[in-house]
Amino acid sequence: MLTRRAFVAGGGAVLGALAMGSLGASCRRTDAAAGRSLATLWFTYGGRNREVLEQLVHRFNESQPEHTIHAVFQGDYFEGLAKLRTAIAAKAGPTLSHVIGEVIPYLARAGVLEPLEDYPGARELDVVPELGQAGSWVGGANHPLYALPFNRSTPIAYLNGALFEKAGLGPPTTWAELRETARALTDRRADRAPRYGFGCPVSWWFWVALVGQAGGKVVEDDGTVSLGGDAGVEAIELWQALVGTDQSMKRPPGRDYNAWEATNQDFLAGRTAMIWTSTAFLKYLEQNAPFPVLAAPLPAFRRRAVPTGGTHFVVLRDASLEQKRTAWAFLRWMNEPAQVIAWATQTGYMPVTRSAIQKLETDGYYRQNPNDRVAVDQLAVAAPWPWSADLFRIQREVVQPNLERAVLLGADARQVLSEARALARTDAT
Amino acid sequence: MRPRTPVSPYLMMAPTALLLVLFFFYPLLFAGYQSLFAWDLLTPPRYVGLGHYAYLFESGELAQTLITTLTFSVVVVTGSMSLGLLLAVVLNRRGTFWSFVRGCIFSAYVVSWVSVALLWLWVLDADGGVFSAAVRAVGLPTADWLGDPDVALYTVAGVTIWKIAGYAMVLFLAGLQDISPSLYEAAALDGAGRWQRFVNVTWPLLRPTAAFVGTTSLIMSFQVFDVVRVMTQGGPVHATTVFVYAIYEQVFLNLRVGRASAEVVVFFVLLLGLTALQLWAWRRKGESPHAA
Numbered sequence: 001m002l003t004r005r006a007f008v009a010g011g012g013a014v015l016g017a018l019a020m021g022s023l024g025a026s027c028r029r030t031d032a033a034a035g036r037s038l039a040t041l042w043f044t045y046g047g048r049n050r051e052v053l054e055q056l057v058h059r060f061n062e063s064q065p066e067h068t069i070h071a072v073f074q075g076d077y078f079e080g081l082a083k084l085r086t087a088i089a090a091k092a093g094p095t096l097s098h099v100i101g102e103v104i105p106y107l108a109r110a111g112v113l114e115p116l117e118d119y120p121g122a123r124e125l126d127v128v129p130e131l132g133q134a135g136s137w138v139g140g141a142n143h144p145l146y147a148l149p150f151n152r153s154t155p156i157a158y159l160n161g162a163l164f165e166k167a168g169l170g171p172p173t174t175w176a177e178l179r180e181t182a183r184a185l186t187d188r189r190a191d192r193a194p195r196y197g198f199g200c201p202v203s204w205w206f207w208v209a210l211v212g213q214a215g216g217k218v219v220e221d222d223g224t225v226s227l228g229g230d231a232g233v234e235a236i237e238l239w240q241a242l243v244g245t246d247q248s249m250k251r252p253p254g255r256d257y258n259a260w261e262a263t264n265q266d267f268l269a270g271r272t273a274m275i276w277t278s279t280a281f282l283k284y285l286e287q288n289a290p291f292p293v294l295a296a297p298l299p300a301f302r303r304r305a306v307p308t309g310g311t312h313f314v315v316l317r318d319a320s321l322e323q324k325r326t327a328w329a330f331l332r333w334m335n336e337p338a339q340v341i342a343w344a345t346q347t348g349y350m351p352v353t354r355s356a357i358q359k360l361e362t363d364g365y366y367r368q369n370p371n372d373r374v375a376v377d378q379l380a381v382a383a384p385w386p387w388s389a390d391l392f393r394i395q396r397e398v399v400q401p402n403l404e405r406a407v408l409l410g411a412d413a414r415q416v417l418s419e420a421r422a423l424a425r426t427d428a429t
Numbered sequence: 430m431r432p433r434t435p436v437s438p439y440l441m442m443a444p445t446a447l448l449l450v451l452f453f454f455y456p457l458l459f460a461g462y463q464s465l466f467a468w469d470l471l472t473p474p475r476y477v478g479l480g481h482y483a484y485l486f487e488s489g490e491l492a493q494t495l496i497t498t499l500t501f502s503v504v505v506v507t508g509s510m511s512l513g514l515l516l517a518v519v520l521n522r523r524g525t526f527w528s529f530v531r532g533c534i535f536s537a538y539v540v541s542w543v544s545v546a547l548l549w550l551w552v553l554d555a556d557g558g559v560f561s562a563a564v565r566a567v568g569l570p571t572a573d574w575l576g577d578p579d580v581a582l583y584t585v586a587g588v589t590i591w592k593i594a595g596y597a598m599v600l601f602l603a604g605l606q607d608i609s610p611s612l613y614e615a616a617a618l619d620g621a622g623r624w625q626r627f628v629n630v631t632w633p634l635l636r637p638t639a640a641f642v643g644t645t646s647l648i649m650s651f652q653v654f655d656v657v658r659v660m661t662q663g664g665p666v667h668a669t670t671v672f673v674y675a676i677y678e679q680v681f682l683n684l685r686v687g688r689a690s691a692e693v694v695v696f697f698v699l700l701l702g703l704t705a706l707q708l709w710a711w712r713r714k715g716e717s718p719h720a721a
Contacts, residue, residue: 078681082681082682085469085470085471088471089470109472112471251576258662269557271557392684393683401666401667405666408577408665409666
């Protein structure tokens with residue numbers, strides 16, 4: 001009888017072969033002939049960020065004679081994660097990849113990640129505490145070091161500078177101001193497409209930000225999935241008011257990252273005056289908007305709060321020692337100030353080491369580019385994630401579908417979250 | 430033709446049979462076995478018996494997916510057949526111009542699903558899309574075509590109809606051109622008008638073709654995935670989560686191999702039932718599914 005693993009191995013081998021492609025095969029031959037050690041990096045973003053990463057990988061490969069990183073695009077975060085899991089099960093995974101924080105406790109529990117703390121220099125990396133494993137999760141320092149921060153972000157507000165100037169408005173600093181500003185900037189006339197004052201994907205990450213601002217936590221410190229309690233309800237009700245009562249927030253079509261892309265496109269086309277999205281899109285929006293783009297921190301309700309987002313580098317345990325050495329050489333190189341700064345200043349993600357932030361400060365970069373400073377400053381109110389292997393399930397199955405139900409169908413927020421909490425308690429079969 | 434040896438027919442069938450066993454029967458049996466376990470690919474599987482089936486039935490997830498899929502199929506099969514037949518009747522004319530028009534309509538069928546979905550995603554944008562602008566221009570109210578849970582499924586079905594109507598049109602054209610003109614002449618001599626000729630001559634003779642078009646459109650509508658994946662990702666609020674997308678979502682996004690396998694088994698049983706029903710209907714009428 002064919003075992004599960006063998007069955008998946010067959011499928012995974014096909015997927016792996018497709019993913020690697022003939023270029024990978026030729027690279028391997030070339031590198032073996034040149035005496036270089038090869039490691040494969042699976043990455044999960046396109047556009048400008050992909051270009052910058054591929055340039056950095058190219059520079060790494062050119063900068064030394066021993067190692068080659070072969071970078072392979074794998075779709076968006078969720079597609080990449082699906083491929084990664086399949087490939088790991090089939091023993092056909094890459095050497096390293098980068099994955100969202102919500103999934104790292106699960107991958108760690110599955111035993112597929114390589115602990116990195118004993119690699120040379122690992123303990124000396126000066127990562128920004130809020131962005132590293134120790135600060136990104138509650139009790140993150142109590143686990144072996146599995147995650148090195150890479151493209152880290154927070155949600156920020158993007159404002160259409162021209163519309164805000166014309167209306168004489170500034171960035172909203174409270175939820176009440178957010179509603180007022182969104183209403184003021186909404187333009188609904190029958191003969192043309194409406195312009196909305198506010199846009200935001202109806203997505204887990206932004207809801208977590210709202211829950212934090214309302215004074216709650218999605219998962220309590222004792223591990224109870226509270227979904228924020230009253231704060232969770234208030235977060236949903238804010239969206240319901242913006243979409244339903246005020247009609248000042250557009251419902252973006254699509255789910256997951258398609259909704260994020262729709263939000264960006266509405267902003268660039270002037271169909272939305274203000275959006276919330278990741279700092280990851282800072283350079284993309286600045287460079288493509290036909291109007292000045294202003295970045296601003298998210299507003300407060302009872303307090304200011306944002307989650308961190310983006311991804312962390314992970315090395316897979318099943319990789320060979322040689323591949324892991326190459327992966328580690330690449331990770332150390334990526335954590336040098338020059339690379340950290342190049343990545344951050346060309347994309348909008350935050351610099352992940354303190355030395356890089358210090359250098360940008362002393363060089364006057366933030367004075368010249370105040371938008372870049374917004375996410376870094378927001379780290380002062382960043383809330384760590386719970387170290388929970390179920391967090392990914394809570395995100396995908398418990399919270400996300402119920403957010404859509406409440407915001408798009410107008411279901412009662414308290415009832416929706418009550419049902420979601422019950423679902424979170426059910427057996428995860 | 431007599432086979433050279435008694436085993437010759439089996440040898441001829443062997444490659445196809447082998448492929449069927451390897452890529453259809455064995456994976457199906459494996460999915461059935463897998464549906465008895467909770468498994469996320471990475472951690473050890475846990476036996477749950479019929480727990481996934483119980484969950485699917487009790488949670489209402491299966492019923493919702495079934496209703497969504499059947500609604501989608503009914504709209505797509507009805508719409509594509511009606512539009513295909515209408516186009517075939519209207520465009521069944523000689524001349525370069527009509528050939529060009531037929532070619533244009535059929536071209537949508539050969540374009541990839543992803544391209545079609547991306548094109549319509551742009552056309553159907555609730556505010557900036559060409560379709561909404563046209564609707565507004567004639568003074569009609571617009572809708573959030575892909576963002577409104579009450580509308581999104583019909584929008585996706587409409588795009589699917591647009592894509593496959595050319596296929597139905599070509600088959601109906603072939604059927605129309607097989608009908609002898611003398612039958613129409615005889616009907617006209619008997620005083621039948623245009624509508625009566627269609628009802629009493631064209632449609633009865635097109636029924637085998639219609640059965641074939643209906644079956645293949647039904648299969649296509651049940652297999653829909655790409656257009657949903659690109660345009661709505663099963664949303665909003667699961668309004669467009671059809672069977673194949675639900676299976677994809679469970680296994681690849683929610684990490685639930687066992688539950689996805691249970692859905693595969695249910696989907697298979699459903700399709701088997703529908704096919705048996707269809708075969709029974711054909712045999713009852715004494716019509717061959719290969720008549721087209």
